[in-house]
Every structure is written in C-alpha cells, then in structure tokens.
Amino acid sequence: MEIFDQIYIGGGWVDSSSSEVIEVENPATEEIVRTVPAGTREDVLKAVASAKSAFESWQFSTVGERKELLTRISAGIARRSDELATAISVEVGSPVRIAGPIQAGLPKTVVDSYATLLDSFEFEHKVGNSLVVREAAGVVGAITPWNYPLHQIVCKVAPALAAGCTVVLKPSELAPTVAYLFADILHEAGVPAGVFNLVSGHGAAVGEAIAGHPDLDLVSFTGSVNVGKRVGELAAANITRSALELGGKSASVVLPDADLAKAVKVSVHNAFLNGGQTCMAWTRMLVHADQYDEAIEIAASVAALYQPGDPLDPATRLGPMSSAAQRGRVETLLGVALDEGARVVAGGPGRPADQARGHYVSATVLADVRPDSTIAQEEVFGPVLSMIAYDDEEDALRIANNSAYGLAGAVWSADERRAIDFARRVRTGQMDVNGGRFNPIAPFGGYKKSGTGRELGAAGLEEFLETKAIQL
Numbered sequence: 001m002e003i004f005d006q007i008y009i010g011g012g013w014v015d016s017s018s019s020e021v022i023e024v025e026n027p028a029t030e031e032i033v034r035t036v037p038a039g040t041r042e043d044v045l046k047a048v049a050s051a052k053s054a055f056e057s058w059q060f061s062t063v064g065e066r067k068e069l070l071t072r073i074s075a076g077i078a079r080r081s082d083e084l085a086t087a088i089s090v091e092v093g094s095p096v097r098i099a100g101p102i103q104a105g106l107p108k109t110v111v112d113s114y115a116t117l118l119d120s121f122e123f124e125h126k127v128g129n130s131l132v133v134r135e136a137a138g139v140v141g142a143i144t145p146w147n148y149p150l151h152q153i154v155c156k157v158a159p160a161l162a163a164g165c166t167v168v169l170k171p172s173e174l175a176p177t178v179a180y181l182f183a184d185i186l187h188e189a190g191v192p193a194g195v196f197n198l199v200s201g202h203g204a205a206v207g208e209a210i211a212g213h214p215d216l217d218l219v220s221f222t223g224s225v226n227v228g229k230r231v232g233e234l235a236a237a238n239i240t241r242s243a244l245e246l247g248g249k250s251a252s253v254v255l256p257d258a259d260l261a262k263a264v265k266v267s268v269h270n271a272f273l274n275g276g277q278t279c280m281a282w283t284r285m286l287v288h289a290d291q292y293d294e295a296i297e298i299a300a301s302v303a304a305l306y307q308p309g310d311p312l313d314p315a316t317r318l319g320p321m322s323s324a325a326q327r328g329r330v331e332t333l334l335g336v337a338l339d340e341g342a343r344v345v346a347g348g349p350g351r352p353a354d355q356a357r358g359h360y361v362s363a364t365v366l367a368d369v370r371p372d373s374t375i376a377q378e379e380v381f382g383p384v385l386s387m388i389a390y391d392d393e394e395d396a397l398r399i400a401n402n403s404a405y406g407l408a409g410a411v412w413s414a415d416e417r418r419a420i421d422f423a424r425r426v427r428t429g430q431m432d433v434n435g436g437r438f439n440p441i442a443p444f445g446g447y448k449k450s451g452t453g454r455e456l457g458a459a460g461l462e463e464f465l466e467t468k469a470i471q472l
Contacts (some may be wrong), residue, residue, distance in 0.1 A: 003180050004035070004177070007198055007200060008198040009043070009046055009047045009199070010050040010193050016038070016039050016040065017046075018038060018043075020038040021036065022036050022037070022176070022200065024036050024173075024175075025091075025174075026090050027091075027093040027320040027359045028319060028320050029091055029356060031250060031355065033091070033177075033220070036176045037200055038201050038202060038205070039199040040171075044213065045209070045213075047198075048139060048168055048210075050193075050194040053194055055165070055191060055355060058166055059138075060164075061164060065236055067115050067163065068162060069161060069191060070114055070115040070161065072112055072189035072190065073191075076188055077108040077111065077182075080181060081104040081105065082100070082104075083099065084104040084181055085099040087101055088150065088175040090177075091176075091177055092147065093320040093322055093358075093359070094319055095311045095313075095317060095318070096314060098274060098313075102151075103148060103149075103150060107151050107154040108161060109440050110151070110155060110158055115162075115321075116221045117461060122133075127207045129471060129472050130469045130470060131469070132467060132470075134462075135466050135467075135468055136464065136465065137217045138165060138215050138216075138466075139165070139167075140156070140160045140166065140169050140217065140218045140219070142160070142219060143220070143223070144165055144170070144172060144222055144223075145223045148278075149382075149436070150179075152222045153171065153179055156169075156222075157169065157182075157196065159460045159461045160464045161196075163464035164215075164220070165195075166194060167196050167197065169196070169197065169199070170203075171198070171209055173201065173202055176200045179198060179200070180200075203227065211231040211234035212234035212238065216238070217241065217287075218463070219242045219243070219245050219337070222245040222246075222279075228246045229370040232246065242406070242453075243451075244453065245444075245445060245446070245450075246405075247407070247445065247449065248281055248379060249407075250280055250284070250428065251286055251403075251410075252410040252412070252424065254267070254291070255419070256290070256294065257415060257416065258412035260298070262412075263434075264287075264299050264434050265302050267285050268299050269280045269302065270410070271283055271383070272317070272363055272453045275319055276380065276383035277321070277322060277382065279379075279407060280408035280430065281472045284385075284388055286388050286400060287389060287390070288392075288396075289389045291410045296365070299365045299387060300346040303385070304417060305317060306359075308320070308352045308362065320359040321359040322362070323359060326359065327359040327411055327472065329381070329399060333340070333374065333380050334348065334364065336374045336375065339383075340373045340455040342375060344367075347364030347383070347384075348362060348364055349361075355365040364385070365385045365387065366385065366386050366387065367437055377403065377404070379405065390394060392446055396422075397425055400426050404430040404448055405428075406427045406447030406448040407429055407447075408429065408432075409426055409428045409432070413433075427448065429443070429445045429446060429454075430442065441456060443460070444460070445459075
C-alpha cells in the first residue's frame with residue numbers, strides 16, 4: 001500500500017476511519033492523477049491526541065536536537081526536489097520553470113533559515129528581577145492552501161518544530177501530494193512519533209475539526225478571507241490563538257521619475273507569477289496619467305510572452321488555473337470588469353484558442369480600470385493585471401491604500417529616499433522598492449483583511465512561542 005492511501009499519525013502511516021477518497025486532478029489535462037483519503041473528524045481527534053502526547057517530551061527537546069532535525073529535513077527536500085517540483089506542476093499547474101526554484105527551492109531555504117536562526121535566537125533573557133522565557137506554544141493545527149503547497153506547509157511546520165511545538169497538518173485537497181511527500185521526508189529524517197501528523201480531507205470535515213479542537217494551542221491558516229473568518233471563529237470559541245495569512249490586492253506604484261520600462265516589465269512578471277495565483281501579486285499597476293498610454297503598450301508586449309502551455313514544458317510561462325472553479329471565478333470577474341468599463345489590451349475572457357482542454361485563461365491586461373471597480377477591489381487569483389492612472393503622488397497613495405487588503409506592494413522611483421517615504425505611508429505588510437528581492441527571513445504578513453500574525457524569520461518563530469516571566 002503506497003503512502004497516498006493512508007494518513008500519517010503517531011509516527012506511521014495508518015488507515016483513515018473512512019473509506020471515502022478525494023480525487024486529485026491535473027488541471028492541464030483534466031485527468032485524475034491519484035486519490036487520497038477523505039479524512040474525518042475521528043481522524044483529527046486521533047491526530048491531535050497523538051500530537052498532545054508527543055508534546056509532553058518534544059517541548060523539552062534541546063535547541064541542538066531541533067536544529068539537527070531541521071537540517072535532515074532540508075537535506076531530504078534537496079534530495080527529492082525534482083520529485084516535489086513535478087508533483088506541484090502536475091497538481092497546481094505551476095510551470096516547472098518556477099516550480100523548481102520557487103515551489104521546491106524556496107521551502108528548503110526557509111527550513112535552512114530556521115536551522116540557522118536557532119543558533120542566535122534568545123529563548124530567555126533577564127528583565128530586572130525576572131527571567132523571561134520563550135516556550136513552545138503547544139499543539140499546532142496547520143491548514144494550508146494549494147497555490148504554493150510545500151512553501152506554505154514549511155512556513156508553518158519548520159518554525160513550529162524549531163519552537164518545540166507539535167503539529168497536525170491539513171493540506172489542500174486540490175494539491176495534497178506534496179504534503180504526503182513532505183511527511184515521508186520528515187519520517188525519513190527521524191521526526192519523533194506524534195510530533196508531526198497529516199490528515200488529508202475536505203475543509204468542512206477536517207479543517208473545521210482542527211480549527212475547533214479544544215486541545216489545540218494555536219491554529220495557523222493560509223487561505224481566503226471567508227475561510228479565514230470561519231477558522232478564526234472556531235478557534236476563538238476555545239480561546240485558541242490563530243494566525244491568519246489571507247488575501248491581497250497589492251499595488252505597484254510607478255512614480256513619474258522611475259525607469260518606466262523596467263518598472264512596468266517587472267510588475268507584469270510579478271502579477272503573472274504562478275498564473276497570478278499568488279497572494280502577494282501586484283495585481284494593480286498605478287501609473288501617472290502622462291505616462292499611462294506608454295505603460296499600457298509596454299505591459300501588453302510583456303503579457304504576450306505569457307502564452308498558456310503545458311506546465312511540464314520548460315518553455316511555458318503560464319500554466320492552467322488550479323481548478324475549473326478557479327477558472328470560472330477568473331472568467332466571471334473579467335466579465336464584470338468589462339461591464340464596469342475596463343478595456344482589454346492583452347488577453348481577455350474566453351478559452352485560449354490553442355488550448356482545447358485544461359483550466360486555462362489568457363494572460364490579461366486591463367486598461368481604464370476605476371480604482372473603486374470590482375476588478376480593482378477583489379482578489380482575482382489569476383493572470384489579470386489592472387492598470388490605473390493617477391494624477392499626482394497623493395492621488396497614487398490614496399488609490400494604493402484604497403483596498404480592504406494590505407499584504408504587499410511596490411513603489412518605483414529614481415530617488416530611493418522618495419520611494420522609501422512613499423512605502424512607509426502604504427498600509428501593507430511588505431513593500432518592494434525598485435524591485436527589491438523577496439527576503440525569506442523578513443516578516444511576512446498583512447494589514448487589514450490580509451490577516452493577523454507574521455510568518456518567516458524571527459517573527460515567524462515567535463508566532464509559535466509563549467512568553468513566561470519567572471520572578472527571582
């Protein structure tokens with residue numbers, strides 16, 4: 001029996017309490033590639049009991065023991081990086097050209113970062129006559145999405161293990177294979193029995209059972225705002241802490257003195273990364289009215305590079321949407337955008353002519369988008385870029401902040417100080433200045449409806465710790 005037929009509880013692969021399965025589809029071919037168990041509430045109860053029991057000893061593991069485990073996990077990811085990348089390409093539609101370095105490569109970097117952080121992180125310090133101790137939060141429920149399935153798992157499991165917590169993971173039912181491979185990597189790395197547990201299944205059964213379990217000390221969730229609200233409600237009923245990484249509607253603001261061609265090109269590439277199925281994608285481009293027409297021409301020419309194709313072909317830049325439902329959502333929002341006055345300058349609604357099957361949409365650039373229109377306010381999660389003109393810098397700032405979300409963004413200027421000053425005034429958790437690189441040890445998270453809490457780096461580790469003061 002291969003591992004995909006079971007769930008992982010208490011240090012081994014075991015049968016689910018249900019014989020029901022979830023069919024996993026390849027979104028490029030619409031073929032079923034495998035099935036995994038549709039876990040149950042009973043499975044979650046067993047997994048949490050296992051994690052709770054394991055916490056009694058794991059919380060007292062040494063920093064050295066945790067670092068050694070993370071180091072072995074990193075080595076396991078490296079050994080199986082091609083397998084991991086291919087699994088993600090097949091289930092998510094992520095082009096293999098980014099699945100390798102980003103979908104599989106970035107998680108290894110994150111694991112390494114926590115192994116390194118353990119060398120310097122202060123788990124205790126003196127304040128007056130008190131010894132302030134940072135201790136493991138306890139049993140963690142982790143609920144992860146499909147768009148960056150391994151990265152989102154690692155962003156929760158790695159710091160949880162580094163902190164001394166135990167974990168019950170529910171991966172997305174759309175892309176569970178990589179979670180199974182990761183569980184196998186942990187098993188081979190010698191994770192102690194019960195410290196990590198995996199229960200596949202639907203959100204209504206497994207997700208809700210995890211979020212509402214009274215023995216959990218922390219629920220860490222990444223996904224949509226609506227589901228995040230539900231997770232927060234269930235956790236709050238038990239006074240359980242929750243960390244919620246939700247959506248985004250990020251703006252890339254091109255100030256008039258910026259290198260227009262570079263700013264537009266990089267912004268388009270960012271918006272279309274992973275088919276636009278990225279929470280921090282810069283899906284709104286703000287350009288001064290005097291440069292707007294030129295920016296549109298540049299954006300359209302870059303969008304033409306994103307021809308839909310087989311995600312396993314190294315030449316492909318744009319794969320399919322993850323599911324028929326996701327493709328339908330993108331198409332619906334495109335229709336609304338046109339009804340509200342937007343103008344298509346690249347791509348547009350409708351199935352791409354050369355793709356007879358698969359959940360494909362065209363890389364789309366929309367002009368004449370109003371800042372308050374639906375397409376400028378709602379997260380599309382597809383390859384759709386909205387271009388918006390502004391009058392002056394204060395107008396650009398107003399439009400950038402005119403969103404219920406606040407996850408990421410960018411600003412471009414020939415004057416770095418001007419750009420930094422602008423970045424400080426945008427209500428968002430991350431801002432890139434002139435294309436600054438993503439930093440996997442910097443805090444990641446959002447303002448407003450983009451969520452609560454932070455992932456990555458020291459801030460990510462702190463989410464999985466409690467603080468105790470011992471008076472001396």
